[in-house]
Amino acid sequence: MSPATLSTAGVLLITVPLVAYGGITLLTFLMRNVPGYNDNPVRRGLWRAGHAHAGVLVLFSLVALLYIDQSGLSEGMRSLVRTLIVAAPILMPLGFFLSxxxxxxxxxSRLIWLTFAGGLSLAVGTLILGVSLL
Incomplete structure (x- = not known):
């Protein structure tokens, strides 16, 4: 693995405890019947979606990183794909939470567009990576 990919993987691994902390926070909101969470189905649904997407996309990004250095892409394109794929677990949950x-x-709010930006980032990054591996 290249040093850039290893550094990116290290940053992603550091985010895993943050995702776990988010899950504990949501569980606490449920158990303590925190106002503005249990009584607000839109907020509850979007925050649950944000937490779920964060966890899944961090794991997906870690797996995708294993393939970036195996692709026939130039170093510049590898950096772009690495950035696009890692942007998704940041942008999508942020859109869910901040909106x-x-x-x-x-x-x-309009910040929900961060979710779409994260989805587009993920789609473009994985499409480039997938085609380069064929």
Missing amino acids: VIRPGDTKP
């Missing part, structure tokens, strides 16, 4: 940050929010 309903206030307990009284009953619909997502």
Whole structure:
């Protein structure tokens, strides 16, 4: 593995305890019946989606990193793909969380577009990587 890929993997691995902490926080909100969470289905649903996407996408990104250095891409394209794939577990959860940050929010704010940006980043990065591996 290249040093850039190893560094990226190291940063992703450091985020795993943060995702776990987020899960504990959501569980605490449920158990303590925190106002603005249990009584707000939009916020509850988006925060659960943000937590789930964070966990899955961090793991997916770690697996994808194993293939980047095996691709026939130039170093510049490898950096681009690495960035695109790692941006997804950052942007998508942020969009879910920040779009309903206030307990009284009953619909997502414009920050929900971060979720779409993360999805696009993931799609482009994995498409480039997948084609380069064929």
